[in-house]
Amino acid sequence: MTAPLRVLVVDDEAPAQRVLVRMLQAAPGVEVAGIAGDGMDALDVLAHERIDLMLLDIEMPRMAGIELAARLSPTPAPAVVFVTAWPQYAVRAFELQVADYLLKPVRPERLAQALERARAQLAADTAAQRIGTLEASLLALREGVPDTRGSQVWVEWGTGRLRLALEDIEWFAADGDYVQAHTAERGYLMRDALNRLETSLPVGRFVRVHRSTLVNLAAVVRVGNAANGQLLLTTRSGATLAVGRRAKTRVKDILGA
Template sequence: MDADRRRGHRRRAAAGMEPARRDRYRSSQLGVAPRRGIRRRGGAPCGSSGGRRRAGDRDAALRTVMTGASPGGPWRTVVVDDEPLARQTLRLLLAREADFAIVAECGHGADAIDAIRRECPDVLFLDVQMPEVDGFEVLRRLEPGTVPAVIFVTAFDRYALQAFEQHALDYLLKPFSDERFAIVLERTRVRLRERTFASMVGRLSALLSATEAQERRQLVVRDGGRTVVIPHDEILWIEAEDYCARIHLRERTFLVRDSLRALGNSLDRSGFVRVHRSAIANVACIREIEPLASGDQRLTLSDGTVLKVSRTYRAYVVNAVGKRSRA
């Protein structure tokens, strides 16, 4: 009875505690130490930002790419028509749409070309028949890659085929109904979202490639109890020392517990070349190569270091130096 009474007292006491305190109380009753933040090797708690700055920078850059262009507008719009009433009609219809914003109106083709180059619009409502510079000529004068989504607006249906040959998104035949205008706008929205996502994918791919290239231009090694990040352009050459490797920088050297093969696999292949079974050189630091009577070669680095180039690796060295001179 006494044991049951004590257990009941402990359950009631635990029920009245705050969750964190209750967990510690129960753990102590079971003889288990209360759980703290799990720590990684080296003492940093899980989720800690220590040692992860580059990953954080990359994530921030990714967020910038993903939020840099909204797939829902507002879409920058230019209206071009030599009739003021036609421009007013388009202006009033577009004013109802929250995802379209008129950034320029033009009554002449020449003005339209300047406005498109200046404003870089997403959408262009373009009249076909205008004095001096018509709608087709406007598009011909624009630089490749700067032409927005084009919707031709005209009172003459004979231009329809030529409009679509100019890769027009759609065609509005004056006078048009509100229903027809709504259909054209919805089709335009779909195309603009496709363009936006394609652009985001392209920029994301370029960012990841640049990030990967940046990471490849750094060598991460252990120096005693420290982790050292060495930019590739600071490395002159690396030599094997038994089961270790010595990295020669411009100002100092590092002896690391890595094989020459392992370090070579971590280096940018286009920036470093194996010159001997026991040495790797930075191609950018090679200043001179000269033949030896034995059939081997020797090269001189920018700091005056002379390395032997074995016959096995001679072709690789010559090829690497040649590629760099052509770059």
């Protein structure tokens, strides 16, 4: 029996919450796992509950929907469907790889379509992760990447902190005065600077491929080129990372590509 799709409704207006909950309760194979009033409340729920999909409003107090989705990008897990009265955010939303974008008032048939798109996205992410894990393991063996199991970093999570193993992190990205640590599932915020972090990581495990990006060598499963000749790396979760011009030759040599 297929597990129900666990959905978190994130909206700061109670009437909108009630409408979505009623439609979700009428949808087959769906479970309402929680309700949150804004992005900060949603982070608290995500810290304690397994959520497959967020129905996410955009303009909310404390933390807007776009900001929350960006924290989970580019590998949104849970999947995200924006439900909003504002059409002007659609382009930015799909840049964050959301499953769908619904305009209020939401029609039941349109919500049903969005739920199917979310299921398809989650299934594709799971399959890519399985294949990527095998490919990454083979690459690590071939290149002799040092084994750093047990090494870890602390990241922000809800109202507390979460410990992540370095082997689970695919890349680090500078984010203003902070750093985003990206796993196959989502991105996590760190109170750190990328330059300082780089000096604290095990030698030979993470490589600077761009002034704002450090990549876990064991997470790289594919090397390719964009139309303009820029080197692109694909991680085991399917994320594509650009390599800076100055780092291109060094990165190719390290990966044997």
